[in-house]
Amino acid sequence: MAGTGIVGDVDGEMTPEEARRLIVELRTRGDELDLENAALRRELAGERSSSGGGVSSNERMLRCIIDAVSDLIYVKDRHGVYRACNKSSEKFVGMPEAEQFGKTDYDFFGREMAESIREVDRQIMESGMECRAEEWVTYPDGTQVLLDTVKVPYCGPDGEIAGVVGISRDVTQQKRLSAQLAELNTELERRVQLRTLELERLNRDLESFCYSISHELRAPIARLDAFSRVIAECAAEGDFVEMVPVVARIGVSSRRLRMVVDALLQMHRLSRADLNREDVDLSGMAQQVVDELMEESGTDGPTVSIAPGVTVWGDCGMLRVCLRNLLGNAIKYTSGAPGAVVEFGRDDRREGRPCFVRDNGSGFDMTHADKLFEPFCRLHPEGEFEGDGLGLATVKRIIERHDGLVWAEAACGKGATFYFTLAGR
Amino acid sequence: MDDPGILLVEDNGDDEWLALRVLKKAGVSQVTVARDGAAAVRMLHGDERSGAAATCCPGVVLLDLRLPRLDGIEVLKRIRGDERTKGTRVVVLTSSEDPHDKAQCRELGVTEFCSKPFTTQCIAELGLV
Known part of the structure; x- marks a missing residue:
């Protein structure tokens, strides 16, 4: 018999002694194999515990990380069927993963949107390239969100592309805030530009004002x-006759200088003084001012008509200066004219219901109206009508401090009307 | 030849009085006075609306810049813009040192300035007599 004898003569007959020894050897060898087998089993079990058992632990760890990410993470297979998603995705869609499993984009979005998504997925799977895009997504409940999405293809065990993994971030709020920020920046820029223009204008006005003052004082x-x-010449020549009118002129010039300085100081004070607004009976105030002006002029003056019941909200002291200048001008420019009339009232038919001071005096050419409120602007020769040249500039400053508007309408020889509005309470 | 004289454009009575006194003392007798810019232009060019003819053809215009109705710069533009007066000698009388005013005058071809009030020294410097 062909065998795999361990010992002995295989060609000859086995003696009983040889057979017994063989049995013992076989048993011993069997025991050894059992031991080796057990050792191998232990070794294999040990390897499993250090490698095979770790696979399941890694999966748990990976899953934990994916669920902790605030972005939406989801997996779709080649047919666009959802196979997995993270907790953020569950929360966002409002549906647990188990329910999302097996659904497609057609179950979540409108047909057009779903087709668009599907097309993008298809391109990714065909090209094998990742794709990043921002897009507005509308859910069936009407919720609109802007998602910043990165999609990458993933491969199965066979190395073939098996679907796409998507990672989406809801950037709706971020986008809204950044749009708001851009809007605020634009608005801020616009306001800075306006303010700069306004400051440039004020600087030019200030410069021009300084030259005007320098002229008026010099x-x-x-x-x-x-x-x-x-x-001195007259004294040297002994010409005392000519000296007399010169002395009179010195007096006039000195008084004029003082008047200009006083007017400048008043304008400065009005620009800086606190505005104490209250309800002011402008009709009553106009009557008082007219009485004062008539008394000062010592002449009969024009007929004055004051509409009753005009009340405004403003600074009593400043408004008195304003009325004094406007009514003073009206009386001045009608002086000596027969049938002269000065009116004060409120024009309810005009927008803003402006108050007005009207006269039928000499008026002025409207082509010069833009310069009327500039300091030291005169529409009449010096001496024809006395003034410090700051009356209307002061009126303008007072009205501007009340956030109002002042303007004039006139014609040569046909009188003038000065309108003004004041901001309401 | 007739003395073409001087046109003094000045709205302030004191400055007018001082200038006339100085010119009279210097022997200038032919002086016409305009008390605002519009009046000066009417004297030089006449008045189209009323059909009035020019009444003055001066050799020199002494021109204040701050004038009512039509300011000095505008008067200067009209003088330079009219064939009859574009070559007329203009001396600008000024109390301020406003560089804009002077720059505008230079642009309009005026380089002679005189600080107000008009004095004997001005007459000598400008060689008006």
């Missing part, structure tokens, strides 16, 4: 200097 001072020289 001119009478230079005259006083010239008159003093004339007096």
Whole structure:
């Protein structure tokens, strides 16, 4: 018999002794194999515990990480069927993973949207390239969100593309805030530009005002200097007759200088003083001012008509200065004219219901109306009508401090009307 | 030849009085006075609306800049813009040192300035007599 003898002569007959020894050896060898087998089993079990058992632990760890991510993570197979998603996705869609499993985009979105998504997925799977895009998504409940989505293809065990993994971030709020921020920035920029223009305009006005002041102060001072020289010349020539009118002119020039300085100080005070607004009976105030002006002029003056019941909200002291200048001008420019009339009232038919001071005096050419409220602007020759040149500029400043508007309408020889509005309470 | 004289454009009575006194003392007798810008232009160019003819053809215009009705710069533009007066000598009388005013005058071809009030020294410097 062909065998796999361990010992002995295989060709000859086995003696009983040899057979017994063989049995013992076989048993011993069997025991050894059992031991080796057990050792191998233990070894294999040990390897499993250090590698095979870790696979399930890694899966749990990975799952934990994916669920902790605030972005929406989901997996779709080649047919667009949802196979998995994370907790954020469950929360966002409002549906547990088990329910989402097996559904497609057609179950979540409208047909057009679902087709668009499906097309993108198809392109990713065909090209094997990742894709990133922002898109507005509308859910069946009408919720609209802007998702910033990255999609990548994933491969199965055979190395073939098996579907897409999507990671979406809801950037709706972020986008809204950034749009709001851009809007605020634009608005801020616009306001800065406006403010800059306004400041440039104010600087130009201030510069022009400084030159005007310099002119208005230098001119009478230079005259006083010239008159003093004339007096010196007259004294040297013994011409005392000419000296008399020169002295009178010095007096006039000095008073004019003082008047301009006082007017400038008043304007400065009005620009800085606190505005104490209250209800003001402008009709009553106009009557008081007219009485004062008539008393000061000492002449009969024009017929004055004051509409009753005009009340405004403003600073009593400033409004008195305003009315004094406007009514003073009206009385001045109608002085000596027969049938002169000065009116104060409120025009309810016009927008903003402006108050007005109207006269039928000499008026002025409207082509110069834009300069009317500038400091030291005169529409009549000096001496024809006395004034400090700051009356209307002061009126404008007072009205502007009340957030109102002031303007004039006139015609040469046909009188003038000055309108003003004041901001309401 | 007739003395073409001087046109003094000045709205302030004191400055007018001082200038006339100085010119009279210097022997200038032919002086016409305009008390605002519009009046000066009417004297130089006449008045189209009323059909009035020009009444003054001066050799020199002494021109204040701050004038009612039509300011000095505008008067200067009209003088330079009219064939009859574009070559007329203009001396600008000024109390301020406003560089804008002077720059505008130079642009309009005026380079002679005189600080107000008008004095004997001005007459000598400008060689008006």
